[in-house]
Structure formats: structure tokens, C-alpha cells
Amino acid sequence: MVRVNPAIIILGQNSLSIARKIAAIFPDSQIYGLRDRTSNTDINFTNFGETLRELFAAETPIVAICAAGIIIRTLAPILSDKRAEPPVLAVAEDGSAVVPLLGGLHGVNDLARKIAAALDAQPAITTTGDIRFRTALLSPPQGYYLANPDDAKTFISNLLAGEKVRLEGAASWLEKSNLPIDPDAKLTIRVTDKAVLPTPDCLVYHPQNATFSLTQLSPIEPEIAVSYVQQILENADLAAGAVAGFFALKSDMGHPVIEAIGQYFKVPVRFLNIPELVEFDTVKLIKYNACFEVTAAQIALTAAGANSQLIGYDRTNAFSCAIALATEPIDASAIGISRGKLAIVGTGPGGAHWMSPEVKQILREATDWVGYKFYLDLAGTLREGQQRHDSDNREELDRACFALDLAASGKSVAVVSSGDPGIFAMAAAVFEAIDFRGKPEWQGIEIRVAPGISAMQAAAAAIGAPLGHDFCVISLSDILKPWELIEGRILAVAIADFAIAFYNPASTQRQWQLARAIEILLQHRDAETPVILGRNLGRPGESVRVCKLGEFQAADADMRTVVIVGSSQTRIVPRKYGGDWVYTPRRYEK
Numbered sequence: 001m002v003r004v005n006p007a008i009i010i011l012g013q014n015s016l017s018i019a020r021k022i023a024a025i026f027p028d029s030q031i032y033g034l035r036d037r038t039s040n041t042d043i044n045f046t047n048f049g050e051t052l053r054e055l056f057a058a059e060t061p062i063v064a065i066c067a068a069g070i071i072i073r074t075l076a077p078i079l080s081d082k083r084a085e086p087p088v089l090a091v092a093e094d095g096s097a098v099v100p101l102l103g104g105l106h107g108v109n110d111l112a113r114k115i116a117a118a119l120d121a122q123p124a125i126t127t128t129g130d131i132r133f134r135t136a137l138l139s140p141p142q143g144y145y146l147a148n149p150d151d152a153k154t155f156i157s158n159l160l161a162g163e164k165v166r167l168e169g170a171a172s173w174l175e176k177s178n179l180p181i182d183p184d185a186k187l188t189i190r191v192t193d194k195a196v197l198p199t200p201d202c203l204v205y206h207p208q209n210a211t212f213s214l215t216q217l218s219p220i221e222p223e224i225a226v227s228y229v230q231q232i233l234e235n236a237d238l239a240a241g242a243v244a245g246f247f248a249l250k251s252d253m254g255h256p257v258i259e260a261i262g263q264y265f266k267v268p269v270r271f272l273n274i275p276e277l278v279e280f281d282t283v284k285l286i287k288y289n290a291c292f293e294v295t296a297a298q299i300a301l302t303a304a305g306a307n308s309q310l311i312g313y314d315r316t317n318a319f320s321c322a323i324a325l326a327t328e329p330i331d332a333s334a335i336g337i338s339r340g341k342l343a344i345v346g347t348g349p350g351g352a353h354w355m356s357p358e359v360k361q362i363l364r365e366a367t368d369w370v371g372y373k374f375y376l377d378l379a380g381t382l383r384e385g386q387q388r389h390d391s392d393n394r395e396e397l398d399r400a401c402f403a404l405d406l407a408a409s410g411k412s413v414a415v416v417s418s419g420d421p422g423i424f425a426m427a428a429a430v431f432e433a434i435d436f437r438g439k440p441e442w443q444g445i446e447i448r449v450a451p452g453i454s455a456m457q458a459a460a461a462a463i464g465a466p467l468g469h470d471f472c473v474i475s476l477s478d479i480l481k482p483w484e485l486i487e488g489r490i491l492a493v494a495i496a497d498f499a500i501a502f503y504n505p506a507s508t509q510r511q512w513q514l515a516r517a518i519e520i521l522l523q524h525r526d527a528e529t530p531v532i533l534g535r536n537l538g539r540p541g542e543s544v545r546v547c548k549l550g551e552f553q554a555a556d557a558d559m560r561t562v563v564i565v566g567s568s569q570t571r572i573v574p575r576k577y578g579g580d581w582v583y584t585p586r587r588y589e590k
């Protein structure tokens, strides 16, 4: 199976079976279906143009099962940088045609061939070089790095015009191609791990055979650390493009020097544990008075695998390091673990239409989803290979610790909350776990919080603008705080004349709190004050109701309801054809 994550887009239910066939070859893919026209897809969308442009901008490969013309017209206005274009393909609704449209530098033709093979169709390859030479010189296979892509266009044109090419160094993908190879040719393709100066007449490919390890890190300016690496590679006579990855100990995960180096060289950074490391004959290093590089040497050799050789080691004031060379290109992403990631995301109150693009992307890319079952169901369907960890809605701290442990093992974890994750939800639980139950291995995890639309915003938007002026938010749940405190707060804000959004107004076990809250409010607020009950907002069974504080029945609210009580200024505006708007003016009348 191929590990790319295309978004497979369908506009009608007819296309689902073809989409499924394509999805079967890409375990990381997701099927996007047009809302109301499709069902049983991974993700729903309402606006085709926006969705396509969003995916394109995020460099997600796109396979759209529709007419090529629609895709062309949609993406044409935003085409600007050939290098940043992801593969985009059109597939005929009956699977009879596969048309690569964009993303020549990112293997669109290879994708077209794979999809066409699965559908038993012909890929419509139109890239002359690709057809003639049976290889895309501009996008070499994984494990090879093209050092001078800017020279490649003219180089390929010359080949197409009849020039021959000389091959220096070995790479089976080039040998198996249909390139016009001739030992006396003027043009050269050179495969080397050395940093050679490329010329327009010579394409240089670096096999990614080298592993670069880093230990004993000190805090130092990232640019300086990067320049040390460059210097060390130069001393070892090794091209930066030949480095398959950077490797370090798990205890150094998250170190800014490693992060900076990984980002600069754009190759994977992977982490190993000491017990995983190969034995190393330390005498070799001690001879050179370099005993502090032993671990570095072990890491580089472990990552490069059997029969690899140490070709360099060094100590700078930023790190100790070693370089090892394998006999074949290395897939660094298969060695050790990557830096763990934990994103606490808010999916909004309802379905996909209220989820931010950032949250959608995190959910798509995560290896694991952690959360309360009901919220995970709302977050959408998993793609193949993703794990779901359902939990009880109550054990938030245990769930946070579980998610942190998972991330520390190198996973990319999405902790899913409904609404906003920072409002009565999992983000605070994660930070509480770090604060009170912190483990050293959690230190290296990359943590981020991705906001969502909170229930009160959805309720407010549905009815107008009741939170248009100062307001406060109170959870009526007394599971984690004593009721006296809550009562005190309700009294204080009632006096201070805030509009109030009540979360967790009631549950099967908790019924009387809301009634008591209303009682307190009525002591300081008019019985005519508008109250809004938003239930199941954005979900099936959504309802939004307006009533007056004096007539409000606590039994009308449950755990799926958010209650907004207006301030003294909140007003009801009748709509001509039924129903009301509610808003709180921004100007304050005394």
C-alpha cells in the first residue's frame, strides 16, 4: 500500500464505489462527500470550491471524481507555485479515465498509474519526458534527492530533443528507465552522496544513505546549530541531500536545536532509546580522543543498520554528533519514533461544517483519537490505520494522562472535545495532568490547542446577538466545585448585570441547580428578561427557544442544552414572518 493521504472527493452517491476502490490503495486517504448528495463518506463538505482550494493550499493530494473542467476552473485562480502544487487528478465517474492535472513535481503521474491500475483503466499521462523515459527525473523515487531541480527542465528538454545521457554512479530506478544512456554523452546524471557542484549539463541525485546523530545538546541559537551541521557535513565530504534523517535519544525529544535542524534540512528527526542501540567498539573513538561521541556513534550506526560505517563524528559547543553511511537509501521514518504530538482539538458543537480547517487537518493526520465516545462520533470517520480510544466522559484526568503517554511513545494524538477544548473541556485537564502528574517523558511532546466554536456562540448566532455586550460563562456542574461557590458567582453576576451562558445546566443526576440559579437571578433581574435555550446545536434534533426568565422551567434544559440569560439591556425583536431575534446592545442605557 502507498502512504500518501489523498482527499478523494465525490459529488454524488454514484461515485462512492469508485472512491472506495481508490481509497483501498491509499491507507491514509479520506473520502469527502458533498453534503446532502452523498452518505457514508469520511468527511462532509458543503462548498466544493472552498473545500478544493483549502485542500490544495494545505498541499493535500486531491483525487476528484468529476469532470476535469470543474477542477481546472476551481483551482486556476490560485495556481502560482509549481513547486508547492500537490498532485491533483480527475477520475471519471465510471472509473474509465484517470487524468493527472497538476503536481508533476510531486509524483502525480505515479499516482495516476496506481489509480488506473486499480480501476483497470489507462492513465492519461501527457508529460512527454515521463512517457518517453519511463521515469520522472523531476520527482525521483523515495530515498533520492535531486540537488538541482532548477536545471532539470532544460536538461529534460535537451534529452527530448535527442541528446544522450551518461550515468555516473548507481541507481536501479535510472538503470531500469528508458533513458537514452550513452557513455560518451555530453549530458550526465550523477548519483553520489558527495556535495558536488551541479551544472546545467549534469543532474545530481543524492541517495539518502547517511544518518546524522545528535547527543549532548546545549541550548544555542538555532542558526548556529544549523551552521555547525553544514560544516560537519562539509568536513565529511557529504552532501546535505544525502542525509536521510537526524537521530537522537528519546530524552532529547523536543530540544530546540534538534527541532531547528530538522526543520532546516527538511528530513525526519527520529528518536531511539539507549537499550536499542548497537554495541560499538569504543576503542576506535578513544584512539581519536573522542570518547564523548560514543553514544552518538552508536545512534548513527543503529539508524543506518547492518553493514553501515561510521564516516564522521565531532563535538561542537551545541552538540556531539556522528555520521554513518548505509549501503542503500534509508527510510528514516521507519526507524525509532518521531517526536510525539498532542493536539487538544475542539470540533465545534455540531458536525463538520463548524469544525475549523486546522482541526480537520489535525484529525486527518493524527494516528490516534482520544475522547468521549459521543464526541469522537461527531468528529467523523477514522481513516485506515487510525486508532480510536473511547472513554467515559468523567475520567478526564486519566484520559489526559493516557493521551500524554501515547504521545510520548511517538504517536500523533488528537484529544477531542466538543465545542472549544479550552471551555469546560479537555485542554485544562491535559495541563492539569502535566502540572500535577508530570512525567519526564512528557516534556518532549509537541503540544498545541486548536480552538473550536463553543456552544454559547452557536446558540447566540442562532438567535441573533445575545452576547453582544459583557457576559460571563458559568458551568452549573458541582462535580468539580462546591455548589456554594457557584451560587456566590450567580449572585455576583446577577448584581453586576452580565448576560450569562450556563453550561452543564442539568443532567439526569443533577436537576435542582438550574431552578436555584433562576431563583437567584429573579431576585436581581426582571421576570421579562429573555432566556435562550439552545439544544443539540448543529446536531440532529437542534432546537433554539426563547422564553422569559419569569416563565422559564428548569426541566426544559438537559445536558445537551446551553442556556443564555440576558442582561437588563437584552432585547427581543420580533421577526416579520414569525419568531424573534434576541440581542444585547453594545451601548449601555443606565
Ligand code: SAH
Binding pocket: 349, 350, 417, 418, 419, 420, 421, 422, 423, 424, 425, 453, 454, 455, 456, 502, 503, 504, 505, 534, 535, 536, 537, 538, 539, 558, 559, 560, 561, 562, 563
Ligand atoms: N467545550 C464545550 C462545552 C463542554 S461542557 C463547548 O465549548 O461548547 C458540556 C456542556 O456544553 C453541555 O452540558 C451543554 O451545556 C453545552 N453544549 C455542548 N455542546 C452543545 C450543543 N451542541 N448544543 C447545546 N449545548 C451544548
